[in-house]
Amino acid sequence: MLSVYLNKIFSLNFANLLNAIGLDFEILSSYTFIVVCLGTMILATVAGMVGTITVLKGQSLIGDAIGHSSYPGIIIAFMIGMSLDSVSLMIGAIISGTLAFIIIQFIDKNSKLNLDAVLAVILSAFFGLGMVLKSFIQGHPIYGKVPQGGLSNYIFGQAAFIRTIDVQLILAVAIPSLLILFLFYKEFKIFVFDEVYAKSIGLSSTLMYVLLVLITMSVIATGLKLVGAILISSFLIVPGITALQWSNRFSHVLIIAAIVGSFSAFVGTYISSVYAGMSTGPCIIVVMSGLAFISMFISPKGLLANWLRRRKYLNDLSKSLID
Amino acid sequence: MSENIIVKVEDLTMAYHDKPVLWDNDVNIVENSRTAIIGPNGAGKSTLLKGILGLQKTLSGTVEIMGKSVKQVYKKIAYIPQSNSVNWDFPTTALDVVLMGRYVHLGWIKRPKKKDIEIARNALHKMGMQDYAKRQISQLSGGQKQRVFIARAIAQNAEIYFMDEPLAGVDKNTEKVIIDFLKDSQKQGKTSIVIHHDLNTLADYFDHLVILNKRIIAQGKMSETLTQANLDAADMGGGFTIAAM
Ligand SMILES: Nc1ncnc2c1ncn2[C@@H]1O[C@H](COP(=O)(O)OP(=O)(O)O)[C@@H](O)[C@H]1O
Ligand SMILES: [Mg+2]
Numbered sequence: 001m002l003s004v005y006l007n008k009i010f011s012l013n014f015a016n017l018l019n020a021i022g023l024d025f026e027i028l029s030s031y032t033f034i035v036v037c038l039g040t041m042i043l044a045t046v047a048g049m050v051g052t053i054t055v056l057k058g059q060s061l062i063g064d065a066i067g068h069s070s071y072p073g074i075i076i077a078f079m080i081g082m083s084l085d086s087v088s089l090m091i092g093a094i095i096s097g098t099l100a101f102i103i104i105q106f107i108d109k110n111s112k113l114n115l116d117a118v119l120a121v122i123l124s125a126f127f128g129l130g131m132v133l134k135s136f137i138q139g140h141p142i143y144g145k146v147p148q149g150g151l152s153n154y155i156f157g158q159a160a161f162i163r164t165i166d167v168q169l170i171l172a173v174a175i176p177s178l179l180i181l182f183l184f185y186k187e188f189k190i191f192v193f194d195e196v197y198a199k200s201i202g203l204s205s206t207l208m209y210v211l212l213v214l215i216t217m218s219v220i221a222t223g224l225k226l227v228g229a230i231l232i233s234s235f236l237i238v239p240g241i242t243a244l245q246w247s248n249r250f251s252h253v254l255i256i257a258a259i260v261g262s263f264s265a266f267v268g269t270y271i272s273s274v275y276a277g278m279s280t281g282p283c284i285i286v287v288m289s290g291l292a293f294i295s296m297f298i299s300p301k302g303l304l305a306n307w308l309r310r311r312k313y314l315n316d317l318s319k320s321l322i323d
Numbered sequence: 324m325s326e327n328i329i330v331k332v333e334d335l336t337m338a339y340h341d342k343p344v345l346w347d348n349d350v351n352i353v354e355n356s357r358t359a360i361i362g363p364n365g366a367g368k369s370t371l372l373k374g375i376l377g378l379q380k381t382l383s384g385t386v387e388i389m390g391k392s393v394k395q396v397y398k399k400i401a402y403i404p405q406s407n408s409v410n411w412d413f414p415t416t417a418l419d420v421v422l423m424g425r426y427v428h429l430g431w432i433k434r435p436k437k438k439d440i441e442i443a444r445n446a447l448h449k450m451g452m453q454d455y456a457k458r459q460i461s462q463l464s465g466g467q468k469q470r471v472f473i474a475r476a477i478a479q480n481a482e483i484y485f486m487d488e489p490l491a492g493v494d495k496n497t498e499k500v501i502i503d504f505l506k507d508s509q510k511q512g513k514t515s516i517v518i519h520h521d522l523n524t525l526a527d528y529f530d531h532l533v534i535l536n537k538r539i540i541a542q543g544k545m546s547e548t549l550t551q552a553n554l555d556a557a558d559m560g561g562g563f564t565i566a567a568m
Binding site for chain 2: 056057183184186187189190192193194195196197199200201202244247248249250252253
């Protein structure tokens with residue numbers, strides 16, 4: 001009796017507090033919001049951390065290529081299974097993403113073409129194929145009979161379509177990924193900083209690459225429904241770039257990237273839940289990029305700090321010249 | 324004093340994309356020596372070191388270090404790559420880089436302990452870099468960076484040092500610190516193999532020499548190997564004459 005009463009007071013006050021800062025308690029406490037928000041936040045945490053490593057390794061565009069390239073896999077998986085089942089669509093995404101990655105590696109090894117050019121071609125080819133297939137099955141006498149409204153959500157992500165199974169999939173990927181990053185922290189560090197030395201002390205760079213690609217691939221595959229094929233790579237790239245502006249220590253950079261990612265995911269998911277029809281992916285990316293943009297100005301390595309340093313230097317210089 | 328061979332290379336051939344870089348090379352490095360490797364640009368000096376250390380595929384040949392394969396003795400080998408192979412944007416401090424020298428003894432997953440940090444601090448101190456422990460690696464000068472990498476090799480506590488142009492782009496002071504370190508290591512029974520580019524200091528800094536230009540031109544004691552004929556044979560004779568010898 002008493003606890004119910006206390007609970008009521010607490011939640012009322014809490015609700016008032018949230019309302020006062022402009023948040024809608026009704027939405028925040030709804031089951032759907034909590035599920036979706038958990039999903040995007042966990043996803044963004046892992047993506048931010050593993051993405052920092054790819055950014056530092058100079059491979060951020062590979063994530064972009066894999067993200068786009070997983071889209072046709074989703075459509076083909078739908079055509080084969082004739083259903084919108086999350087797991088089978090995810091498997092489709094992984095297969096076509098992996099295929100794209102292998103083709104990229106193969107061309108890069110065996111031709112003198114610039115890697116950027118190869119990435120651009122594969123990305124457009126795969127994503128284009130996905131779009132063509134999607135328009136092909138729309139209104140098709142056989143496929144058209146199955147509801148396929150969910151398929152376009154894989155382009156930009158739509159929180160409203162997220163189910164508990166999707167969050168479970170994210171958790172199934174996130175927990176082992178975080179564990180790998182934590183356990184092999186020291187190995188990743190030396191692999192990114194000085195790969196040649198790392199090899200000389202017996203660390204297999206192939207193994208490190210495989211781990212990195214494996215985590216990247218699973219983050220992308222599970223994040224597609226939430227964030228979409230076009231913007232999933234920003235989840236990997238933007239928090240890392242932001243974090244690198246704020247610290248000179250690898251461990252701190254990883255933690256900041258995780259915080260930037262999950263904070264943006266929270267705010268973005270909230271916005272897309274308040275305004276019906278707003279896609280989740282773009283909302284989160286806008287918040288994330290906003291933070292990155294602000295950091296470029298006000299961080300210790302940002303433009304403002306540089307400008308102040310230069311002004312101080314010029315001042316000191318002119319003073320010493322006058323003296 | 325009889326000379327023990329600590330690194331023995333036979334018939335080493337290496338290529339990039341089917342373009343051969345090293346042909347059929349036999350190299351013998353004398354134990355407890357300070358050996359310099361010289362040769363013109365693109366002679367394959369860096370490639371040779373990578374081949375010896377098993378960092379790059381070889382087409383043929385065998386390498387024995389202390390009578391064993393590299394895989395069996397890599398803990399006793401400290402390699403200092405050419406500085407352009409390092410990712411300078413990486414967020415890390417000087418002390419952190421030196422600490423990486425301990426990784427090889429820690430094994431997978433395990434974190435450095437207090438004792439490792441102490442070893443790393445001592446190594447930084449030996450290179451006169453103790454005041455820069457917390458400095459971001461990219462904010463150090465070329466010479467300071469090189470001292471940090473030598474300190475990493477010290478922290479690794481190896482028997483053989485392989486260095487790829489450690490004196491490139493460093494100040495005079497650092498050059499002296501590094502050479503003193505090599506001489507000091509020799510007194511402790513260690514062996515160093517160093518790619519070098521300055522013929523003027525060659526005979527002062529090293530006691531053995533390998534001259535390479537895709538093939539081994541000559542190798543042996545400095546006094547016997549550093550001859551005008553050998554330099555000419557390696558296309559290195561132009562403008563340089565061995566007068567002071
Ligand atoms: N990663 C690489 N890919 C293709 N060619 C390479 C690579 N590294 C070196 N080479 C070529 O191999 C030859 C030897 O290079 P290297 O061992 O770096 O010479 P050095 O260290 O003596 O200057 C050069 O012709 C160089 O262009
Ligand atoms: Mg070289």
